[in-house]
Amino acid sequence: MDVERLKLAATGELGATIEIKTQLLARLEAGRGAYLDARDVDEPSLALIQTIEAAAAAFAERTLPFGLIEPSDRLCAAYETVGLFAQLMSRIAPDS
Amino acid sequence: MADEEAELRGIFLLECDELVGTAEASVETIRGGGGAEAAIHALFRAVHSIKGGAGAFGLGRLADFAHAFETYMDRLRKGTAPLDAAAVDLLFDGVDVLRALAAEVREGEPAPAARYDAALRALRAAGGLEVADSPAAGSVDFDPLADAAVPVDGGGSEAARLYRIRFVPGPKMIGAGIDPLRILETLKELGALSVELDASRLPALAELDPSVCAFAWNLTLETAAGRDALDEIRDMIDDVATFEFEAAAPSAPDPAALEAPGSQPSPAAPPSLPPATEPAKPREKAVPTVRVDVPKLERLGNMVGELIITQAFLARQVAGLDPDAHRQLFRALDEMSQHIRDLADSATSIRAQPLRAVFSRFGALVRELEKSTGKRVRLEITGDQVEIDKTVVERLSEPLTHLIRNSIDHGVEDAAGRAAAGKDPVGHLHLRAEQRGAQVVIELVDDGKGIDRSRVLAKAVERGLVPPGATPSDQEIDELIFLPGFSTAEAVTSVSGRGVGMDAVRQAIGEMGGHVGLTSRPGLGTTFSLHLPLSLAILDAMVTLVGRQNYLIPITAIVESLRPAAASVVRMDDAGAMLAWRGALLRIVPLGAEFGVRDWRTDPTQCILVIVRPSGGEPFALQVDDLIGQEPVVVKSLEKNYRKVKGVSGATILGDGRPALILDLPTLSAATLARRRLERQAAEG
Secondary structure, rough: OOOOEEEEEEEHHHHHHHHHHHHHHHHHOOOEEEEEEEEOOOOOHHHHHHHHHHHHHHHHOOOEEEEEEEOOOOHHHHHHHOOOOOOOHHEEEEOO | HHHHHHHHHHHHHHHHHHHHHHHHHHHHHHOOOOOOOHHHHHHHHHHHHHHHHHHHHHOOOHHHHHHHHHHHHHHHHHHHOOOOOOOOOEEEEEEEEHHHHHHHHHHHOOOOOHHHHHHHHHHHHHHHOOOOOOOOOOOOOOOOHHOOOOOOOOOOOOOOEEEEEEHHHHOOOOOOOOOHHHHHHHHHHEEEEEEEOOOOOOOHHOOOOOOOOEEEEEEEEEEEHHHHHHHHHHHHHHOOOOEEEEEEEEOOHHHHOOOOOEEEEOOOOOOOOOOOEEEEEEEOOOOOOOOOHHHHHHHHHHHHHHHHHHHHHHHHHOOOOOOOHHHHHHHHHHHHHHHHHHHHHHHHHHEEEHHHHHOOHHHHHHHHHHHHHHOOEEEEOOOOEEEEEEEHHHHHHHHHHHHHHHHHHHHHOOHHHHOOOOOOOOOOEEEEEHHHOEEEEEEEEOOOOOOOHHHHHHHHHOOOOOOOOOOOOOOHHHOOOOOOOOOOOOOOOOOOOOOHHHHHHHHHHHOOOOEEEEEEOOOOOEEEEEEEEEOOEEEEEEEEEEEEEEEEEHHHHHHEOOOOHHHEEEEEEOOEEEEEEEOEEEEEHHHHHHOOOOOOOOHHOOOOEEOOOOOOOOOOOEEEEEEOOOOOOOOEEEHOOOOOOEEEEEEEEOOOOOOOEEHHHHHHHHHHHHHHHHHHHHOOO
């Protein structure tokens, strides 16, 4: 299966999040899976989290691989804070 | 998005003004000694809210200063710093600088650097902060939301309580720079937080707008921080999110909710708040607001003005038609007239601003004057919520400053003088406002020694303003202080006594279409009354005819109009014609003579006499050839387009397209009195 790695920016600010959404849509359109390298995420945002969640649902619907690689402690904490920690655990990419 | 942020920032600055007002009132209460504990908490909350808002909008200097202020307040409320006179001075300084910093953001005029630095240093020192590591201006770096965890209700020892919270971010929240994640993090810092996420609104990736939060939460928080901490979070995000909470008894939490972090809600049971055991405090529903550029408001006002002129024109055009034959036309015109009046009222109210905008500055002024004069004065302000035209608010600052300076310098006695008079050693100055019909009346009342009339008269005689031996009435003597260059101050002080005060006040108020009144009682004090029109733009006026000219009289000043019988007109050598009216003799002021009109009717018995009573003044009779009728008119500045004319407050265009002058009754009255005095002096050689 064709899976690409996309690196998440250190901050989940809106511009970067919109950019990652665009890249994810392009992968989706191309029928390719995506793994998000999340090790450097230092300032996660709600915008980023909801984009990841929407992407996870979209890739799952197309049965395309999707996951997070080495989510940073900050991202894990943010997922827990918003009430999505269990979902995060299920999104960890197999090779991370 | 930038526009939205600017709008939110504007709203914060408006709130900031109110918070500064609350802070100032709290310090006044602290100074007075009564209810100091509650006032300290109120002050703490106000400063804390300013800090939070300033931090959220990146207003570094304001946030930094509020942080130092708040830290000091925390020591005061814990009793670890003394609450003495020096502390009160520092609190007042702090409030003044907060106000200046808010103005700095709003108007771009830098707050005085020396005062900012001194107050910041003093607050940091008093608050036990390191003075040396004060962050540079604009470099403050803290999370204002995290700080909302500070318990601010004085209940540091409050037992933990359980709160159920419904948090639904609105579509503009993220765009406004407030991340819902930060709110949740702040709540976590307040205590044990359990989270129930509602992700049911999350759209497909292609439809997702990352700047619009698609999540909502039902939260349970166990915290000892108190309700105020939640109130502050709610206040901070009130415009961009729904944040509802209610307290439940600590013994009755929902164990499942407390132990289910990360759980998803059941689709069949949409998140909703459980029944309240302690309802949240009722809050006033905020009225939605928009910010409008002043030029746009002025354009609206001008267009309403043009509409009024057109309406008056139409009314004149149909005046000769038979109402029965044109019933529909007349009904439509009546309706249009009412709509235009409503529109004009709305346009006027849009321009209105509360007087608080100007009154709020005077606390600092009085404190400065206390220092420079050594007198102690308590300023009381009431009615500052009364609204008046924005232009008036902006132009009131200078005359009111003159009056307050004058009252403290000349009116209020020093402590020894007050003690000798059996008065409270602290002088009392009351600045109050109220709306009376189409006017706003502002009064400044002091409990000082009143006007020293013998001294005023002596000074007037010395300056040749009153002939030696003259015996003017008390009111006439009081009026002398409004003459240009008149001052009884023995020495020029930094406060007053330069002879450029009261006449400037009267002129400034007159230019706004208002009038200054004065009453004084020896030993008891003096009251200055400013009578101002609600709107400077539109006026209900009686159109009169003198020769071929039209003159307009403000309707509010008219008592009655009559055609006098010959027996009621009394001719007096030294005062011209007088009208015997209700047991009194009123001066008759023939407008034709005053304004040099051609072909005016000189015989009062062939004319209409309009009896007017200017605000705060004595009634007199205006002699006109005829009355044309009542019209709402749009006031245009004569001064701007021509020059100042005594007795005239402005001009307008009538329905028939002709220009007409609007009378300024107080100055007209004064001008006729002065002219007659000169005529008498000339006659006496």
